[in-house]
Amino acid sequence: MRIKTRFVLYITAWTLTLATLLGWLAHKQWTDYAQSRRAVGDVERAQLALKVFEMVSRERGPANAIMGAASPAPAVQATALTDARAHSDAAIHALLTNLQALDDDDANRAAMINALLQLQDDLQTGRRKVNAVAALPAAQRPGETIDDAVSTMISVASLASPLVARISGAAERRGNTLNDLLVAARAAAELREQAGQLGSQFTRALIRQEPLTRQTVESIERIVGHIDIMRMLVNNRVARCCADDATITGAVAQMNQHYFGDGQALVNQVLVTWHADVVPQMTTGEFAARYVPTMNPILDVRDALLLQASKQAITAQAEARERLIWLALLTALMALLLIVPLCVFGYRLLNALTTSANIIKALAAGRLDTPVPVPVRSDEIGDVLSAIAVLRDNSRARQVLQVEREALIAELHEAATTDFLTGALNRRAFQTTAAITVTQTSRRHGVCSVALLDLDHFKRVNDTWGHDVGDAVIRAISQHCRLTLRSSDLFARYGGEEFIFLLADANAENTRDILERIRLAIAEATLATVDDQPIRLTVSVGFAVLDHQCDTLEKLVLAADRHLYEAKQQGRNLVVGLPTGLAS
């Protein structure tokens, strides 16, 4: 696998792994953040629900008071009831608006809204009953009707309690401390409700100035037991979550002093009077005026706990947001400092490697005109490219030298085998090539002949017109010979003014014809001119034909030389080539 492919695979695998890890972390952090944001909303909703609980519970005070007042009720009591009802309605409206703004997919949304609407209905029923009692003359208000109105109002608060639990439950599940704070706040609200119900137990007896019924006494005992449980719950949770929170512990101390001190002392005092079969001489309004304020510190405990819960939820949300931002920054930093530089660096390195490899391969294949990119930076990649450029230039220079060397060798070879004056083969080259041809022809019983051609009285030419004219004459004769011979024949300058031929596939007759043609052509030719004077010359030729006696080049040359000698002897301008035997 190519390095580039491996690199791409490695980077991809690495990036995917990192992205998966960061994605998982981001998902976790985002979930944390979303939950913490949700927790802030849940705590806010729990506060609204507890407010509803408080208000419908509080509304019982002025309702009880108005049922014990004269008819028509004094303006102060009527206004107090109107205000209490307005507060309850406002609290319900606020909670309803909040619930309706929840996500549609919240499974609890519909159930919570339905429970709240049910509470609203029941509250209206309770109010109608209270109004009906208050409309009667004080002396004619039946005990059962009063009990019914009171218990309907109590049942409204009883409906609020599970609603609060349902709404608060979502926030309570978000963490230990938050859970403790909200459970304690809910317990404090429940404590306030039970304390309120305890006060409501005296409404009928105080209005009618009659003894407590057995049923009322049992209710009071149950409520007192409930109050003790709620108090214990508040104390336990506060001790666990916020023993060092001065605001909360201070509120708890106030509650102990006022409600469990003053408030319960008043209740005990009223109960003792009744147990002594004496009806307490006070109206429901007078009782409420002394009892209700002692319950306020309970709500202060609740509010301190809710405030702390809200702070914690907001802090947790801020922390989750901070973690999310840090994670995003870390991711960006990793991408910026690790992945991007790695990709860029790897890409540059591999690109340079691929380019270098391609150039080196091209140079190795002899393509020395391959362009080498000019390095952009003066780093190692630049060094490699510069070195390759130097290598290429060196290779080019070597190639030029090689061409020159080969040309020189060819030149030398030519010089070694060619006669410098005529361009014909020299004696040595002729002997080498001709010896092979003669041997091969002899072996296959073929025919060939060797001829020696010598210029007649050439000395005179030199002596008369000079050496340069002599050279020109030699060149002209060489040219005549070459034009007359076939390409398969060998032709060489054998000595100063002597030429030699090897005529392939030529018997004595053919040889004589060819040589005669040459002799005649030379004899008739103007071989040079001096001062417009033509210079003519004849040649003498001796030849020998290959046969069983004369079967080597050496023997053939010797025989041809003898015949040449004979031609000279016989007067020159002759071709002599008798059979070997005759010649000797």
Ligand SMILES: Nc1nc2c(ncn2[C@@H]2O[C@H](COP(=O)(O)OP(=O)(O)OP(=O)(O)O)[C@@H](O)[C@H]2O)c(=O)[nH]1
């Ligand atoms: N110009 C020139 N002359 C050459 C060259 N080689 C040999 N010679 C001359 O050729 C002449 C040969 O003379 P000789 O051997 O006496 O023969 P010849 O004058 O041709 O007379 P025959 O061969 O008897 O007809 C000499 O004068 C050499 O100097 C050459 O390359 N150039």
